[in-house]
Amino acid sequence: MSDRVRIYQLFVRHFGNTNESRVPGGTIVQNGCGKFVDITERALEEIKEMGFTHVWLTGVLEHASGTSYPNRPADNPVLLKGRAGSPYAVKDYFDVCPDYACDPENRLEEFKELLARCKSVGLKVVIDFVPNHVARSYGSDVEPDLSFGKGDDVRQFFHRENHFFYLEGEWKMQLPGGLYEPEVHGRVTGNNAATWSPSPNDWYETVKLNYGHDYRTGRDTSHLPGPEAELHEVPKTWRTMDAILSHWQLMGVDGFRCDMAHMVPMEFWRWAVRQARWRNPEVYFMAEAYDGDPAKLTDENVLHALLGAGFDSVYDGDSYELVKQIYEGDKWANDLDDILWDERKLNQMLRYAENHDEVRIASPKHWGGHGLKVGVPVTAFLLGVGRGPCMLYNGQEVGEPAIGSEGFSGDDGRSSIFDYWSLPEFCKWVHGGAYDGGLLSEQQKELREWYAGWIQLMGEPAFSRGDVFGLNYINRDNEHFGRAEGEDVSGKWMYAFLRRDQKSGQAFLVVIHFNPWQKAQEVEVRLSQEAREWIGHEVAHKVVIGEMAPCGVEVVEFWGDFEVEEI
Structure with missing residues (x-):
């Protein structure tokens, strides 16, 4: 096995919550909330046994919320998206959300105990780092002298030593939910809206942070320190x-998922990552970033810029969208070849089929509405073709469909991050805290076993350090390559590739059938002379797979003398 990073995204609010009330927009009393203590050693052992190396504890930082606690009043409703609040509207960067503690006054100690449990089973811990913006109600109780805005010159829109960008004049902050009277010095929203009346489409609950660059002047940040x-x-x-990163590193956090990293100057990342690696050379940085966002602060491709700044990996949103278009657009499996030509994108991008921002793949409203089975071919491709980090979102492994309205976001096919809620299908695996899948259907059990097998396979040398060879162009004229009736070219629903590790001699053939309706009969995969030479041993010119089920995946392993063995 290797050290290929395999991340399990665990949204704390959902993970251990088995409350069945599910009142849309309900309170924490009505709908319950997952706790740190719910993430037991048994639960973490199950995650580790699936093959994961890291757990991303999503949403743990204290954020604006409609729930009050002693010495911590609820936030003004006009600041909130959902009753629970957005975990990306951070209220105290040095603290954790009291919702997740059995004793809210002891919440940091309960978090430290969770960190210890993760380490005890061999899982590294990643938490969120939200560098572009904070909640409008930000104020640190843990480190009050380091509260954002303290000491700012509020008379200036931009000043190098200000934390925020301040609006000119004296007006009243009119947010979509109503007047926010406490804010007498208006501030720019997290998505750069410099207005006293941000729209519902703006990140109105957040304020943008200032890194010593006036974003109105463009993307040239070369004046910033090295x-x-x-x-x-x-x-x-x-x-x-830097003080925030140091705080969590000293507590034992192993890495950071950096929200909207492209909206922050690359000079900051070069400096901050270097500082963090001085404290811990193995600290892991992964970036959520999108090259097509006009708010990016680099003229360079975002992937290359962030990797050059020190990140270990960056989100591969483009590949995710490309695969989705097989089910929702006009793309063919043959179009997936486009992903194979960019070496850095292929092997350093973070791949996923779901995360908290994206729709559930089993949603009846998305991915063609074909249900949980679609997750198999999509995950097999996205995780299987590269050797970069890969990620699975809690609930994906049992086909959580996110049906119905949960509150703030309505019925949008996502598991809401803004509301108190529990996941109906995932609760069947949690099984009252047994974490044994006791209430899952046979189909769900098989699906979870498949995901576990695939995540474990991604740690094998051929997938973790090996190379890839695409086979679709070889098989376009092969009528036994899943060709549908009436088509004269193959590759609409079928994709095949080789993985090989020269050092160990390990090699695999992966065949993926994306078609959600029909079986593929008498499937054969041709191997060209070039492909056979690439494998490095004598092999047949074709591999007979036979029948493939809808959304089926077949893996053939070549060993030693490279006789074919199906696994």
């Missing part, structure tokens, strides 16, 4: 962010 700058030489926000 990676070796001393602490006193960098802007104030840099110093505060």
